[in-house]
Amino acid sequence: MKDEYDVIVIGAGPAGSTAAKFAAEKARVLVVDKHREIGSPKRCGEGLGSRAFEEFEIPVDNRFINREIYGAVIYAPDGSKVEIRYDKVSGYIIERKIFDKFLATEASRKGAKILADAEASLLRENGEIAGVKIVHLGEEKEIRAKIIVAADGVESQIAKQADIDTTINPVDICSCFEYEMSGIEIENPEMIHMFMGNKLAPRGYVWIFPKDDDRANIGIGISGKEKRTAKYYLDRFIKSRPGLEKGSILEVNVGCVPVGGFLRELVRDNLMVVGDAARQVNPIHGGGIQEAMLAGRLAGIKAQKAIDSGNLDILKDYEREWWSSRGRKLERILKVRHFAEKLGDDDMNYLAKVWNGNDLIRISEGEYSVAFKKIIKNPRLLKLLKSFV
Numbered sequence: 190m191k192d193e194y195d196v197i198v199i200g201a202g203p204a205g206s207t208a209a210k211f212a213a214e215k216a217r218v219l220v221v222d223k224h225r226e227i228g229s230p231k232r233c234g235e236g237l238g239s240r241a242f243e244e245f246e247i248p249v250d251n252r253f254i255n256r257e258i259y260g261a262v263i264y265a266p267d268g269s270k271v272e273i274r275y276d277k278v279s280g281y282i283i284e285r286k287i288f289d290k291f292l293a294t295e296a297s298r299k300g301a302k303i304l305a306d307a308e309a310s311l312l313r314e315n316g317e318i319a320g321v322k323i324v325h326l327g328e329e330k331e332i333r334a335k336i337i338v339a340a341d342g343v344e345s346q347i348a349k350q351a352d353i354d355t356t357i358n359p360v361d362i363c364s365c366f367e368y369e370m371s372g373i374e375i376e377n378p379e380m381i382h383m384f385m386g387n388k389l390a391p392r393g394y395v396w397i398f399p400k401d402d403d404r405a406n407i408g409i410g411i412s413g414k415e416k417r418t419a420k421y422y423l424d425r426f427i428k429s430r431p432g433l434e435k436g437s438i439l440e441v442n443v444g445c446v447p448v449g450g451f452l453r454e455l456v457r458d459n460l461m462v463v464g465d466a467a468r469q470v471n472p473i474h475g476g477g478i479q480e481a482m483l484a485g486r487l488a489g490i491k492a493q494k495a496i497d498s499g500n501l502d503i504l505k506d507y508e509r510e511w512w513s514s515r516g517r518k519l520e521r522i523l524k525v526r527h528f529a530e531k532l533g534d535d536d537m538n539y540l541a542k543v544w545n546g547n548d549l550i551r552i553s554e555g556e557y558s559v560a561f562k563k564i565i566k567n568p569r570l571l572k573l574l575k576s577f578v
């Protein structure tokens with residue numbers, strides 16, 4: 190391993206591997222990840238829309254695709270449901286452990302060097318960010334680079350080490366718990382299922398993402414401020430459904446999802462922050478793989494250009510361009526989250542009757558005007574809407 194690179198990426202998740210792949214077009218890139226195996230352990234429901242496959246030209250490869258998905262069913266607390274059904278594939282339940290390894294392999298094929306079992310911290314020289322210190326297989330090493338990409342996930346320490354303000358309000362954190370279960374009964378396993386309700390999953394939802402006809406990721410995300418744990422709510426949900434309760438547990442995942450609190454400062458000197466580390470996640474449904482890849486690509490291209498031209502000021506364009514494109518959109522979606530948090534169970538039951546699948550798609554994309562017009566006849570919801578706009 191060399192002692193000097195143009196770019197060091199910390200974290201080989203979707204954000205880091207994508208950044209590395211694009212940066213490696215013109216730069217010497219090293220990616221370090223603290224885990225012994227890239228992609229493992231996974232903390233994910235493993236849902237990924239087909240748009241991400243198109244955008245990043247990801248092959249529909251059976252090695253990391255469990256099953257095709259044709260839409261979503263959203264359940265209100267009283268059991269009424271809104272169905273978003275497509276006549277073609279709308280997404281996939283992937284196998285993250287293999288998918289993340291695939292993305293890292295793609296980056297290595299472009300010339301990036303990947304190093305697992307290498308935990309990194311920032312290296313400073315004369316106060317400047319000069320590279321990373323890593324511990325690889327118990328051995329400490331210093332590696333220098335012109336540019337650092339912090340892609341170290343939701344528990345990121347690297348941005349903080351670069352003196353970026355990473356404080357986050359607990360209301361902008363969703364705490365999650367998930368089982369992968371087999372031997373269960375799933376109605377319509379070609380769809381993903383999302384269950385809403387303040388008693389069921391306060392300020393969040395329960396998901397069933399089928400990997401087979403009788404195997405699924407069953408998880409929950411709730412407010413980080415709740416007294417009871419996410420596990421408590423998920424176990425209660427599973428117990429109330431005999432078709433799930435009889436199943437086996439193949440895997441347990443615990444983790445957090447940032448659902449707001451996007452980092453304002455994405456670039457400090459020669460360091461860029463991407464993906465969950467920058468809280469670039471859809472705040473309504475908590476999906477972050479595609480956002481991580483979009484941000485990773487943008488940061489990777491800026492790193493590539495900065496190295497090619499010898500002008501590190503180009504990195505600041507990543508922050509500007511992310512905020513004027515994805516950032517602006519995610520801010521709009523965050524407003525919807527703030528509105529949704531104020532809904533009581535009766536409101537959700539009402540909305541399940543007046544909204545259709547198209548309305549829900551638009552809302553989750555931050556385009557809410559049409560859907561919101563449908564609720565102005567409900568005085569309580571109208572009042573709520575006024576307080577929120």
Ligand SMILES: Cc1cc2nc3c(=O)[nH]c(=O)nc-3n(C[C@H](O)[C@H](O)[C@H](O)COP(=O)(O)OP(=O)(O)OC[C@H]3O[C@@H](n4cnc5c(N)ncnc54)[C@H](O)[C@@H]3O)c2cc1C
Binds near residue numbers: 224443477
């Ligand atoms: C329970 C749960 C379910 C989810 N379900 C979905 C879903 O269905 N669909 C979806 O799109 N999103 C989902 N998400 C969100 C999604 O998993 C993340 O948004 C996505 O993984 C972000 O990618 P990333 O590359 O930014 O970070 P990560 O995938 O977290 O990768 C960060 C990497 O950095 C490494 N790292 C951390 N610190 C260091 C260090 N100091 N040195 C070296 N390496 C380091 C870690 O080992 C890790 O590999 C879910 C999240 C959770 C918790």
